[in-house]
Amino acid sequence: MELSVSTLARSPLTRRLAATALALAALTAAPALPAQADAARARPAPEPISTARGAGQSVALTFDDGPHGADTERLLDVLRAYRVKAVFCLQGDQVAADPDLVRRIAAEGHTLCNHSVRHDDLGTATAAQVRADLEATNALIRWAVPDAEIPYFRAPYGSWGVSARVAQRLDMEPLGWTFAVEDWEEPGAEVIAQRVRERLQPRSVILMHDGGGDRSGTVDAVETLIPELRLAGWRFTLPAKRA
Numbered sequence: 001m002e003l004s005v006s007t008l009a010r011s012p013l014t015r016r017l018a019a020t021a022l023a024l025a026a027l028t029a030a031p032a033l034p035a036q037a038d039a040a041r042a043r044p045a046p047e048p049i050s051t052a053r054g055a056g057q058s059v060a061l062t063f064d065d066g067p068h069g070a071d072t073e074r075l076l077d078v079l080r081a082y083r084v085k086a087v088f089c090l091q092g093d094q095v096a097a098d099p100d101l102v103r104r105i106a107a108e109g110h111t112l113c114n115h116s117v118r119h120d121d122l123g124t125a126t127a128a129q130v131r132a133d134l135e136a137t138n139a140l141i142r143w144a145v146p147d148a149e150i151p152y153f154r155a156p157y158g159s160w161g162v163s164a165r166v167a168q169r170l171d172m173e174p175l176g177w178t179f180a181v182e183d184w185e186e187p188g189a190e191v192i193a194q195r196v197r198e199r200l201q202p203r204s205v206i207l208m209h210d211g212g213g214d215r216s217g218t219v220d221a222v223e224t225l226i227p228e229l230r231l232a233g234w235r236f237t238l239p240a241k242r243a
């Protein structure tokens with residue numbers, strides 16, 4: 001849905017409205033490059049984290065583009081039933097549309113990840129533009145969940161540009177992946193599950209989606225895969241920490 005100040009104003013949660021509106025305004029105001037941007041440009045971009053924590057048969061599940069209504073709710077039910085913690089890469093306008101669902105994600109112990117306000121391709125954006133977007137996204141997440149920890153940023157479309165560096169300056173690690181299941185094709189649960197079986201390798205970070213379309217197939221695949229993979233010796237963990 002489209003994000004607007006009126007959408008936010010309708011919410012009972014108005015405490016963070018001012019900060020959020022300011023952050024959103026910064027998105028379009030295109031502020032001047034901060035002085036530190038030049039120094040940052042000289043350093044090599046950090047490599048996004050693309051392996052899971054732990055050794056051997058460890059696998060981390062990551063879900064992008066939500067929160068997204070019934071699919072996210074059912075996914076949370078499945079993860080809770082199997083006591084699996086995952087990473088949710090949240091899209092700011094989706095957060096604004098359903099802050100209660102973001103609160104549930106956080107309350108159930110999952111890890112939050114910034115995935116930009118509107119899923120724009122940030123590949124050619126300036127450091128100042130990226131920073132404004134990432135700060136606005138974090139403001140929206142913290143409008144829903146005050147004091148939320150947001151340890152990761154994942155670039156929409158994997159189009160990183162300068163965003164990996166900017167994310168690190170904002171205390172977020174750039175989060176990549178080992179493989180995607182291409183669930184945006186909506187190929188059905190069995191195809192998604194089969195792609196995981198074929199592509200899974202030790203310490204995989206799997207990129208899936210709970211938002212951006214009909215994700216019922218993804219949720220069904222996850223429900224099939226968790227018990228199956230556990231039986232085969234796999235452990236569900238989080239992405240690796242930087243060495």
Ligand SMILES: [Zn+2]
Binds near residue numbers: 064
């Ligand atoms: Zn995405």
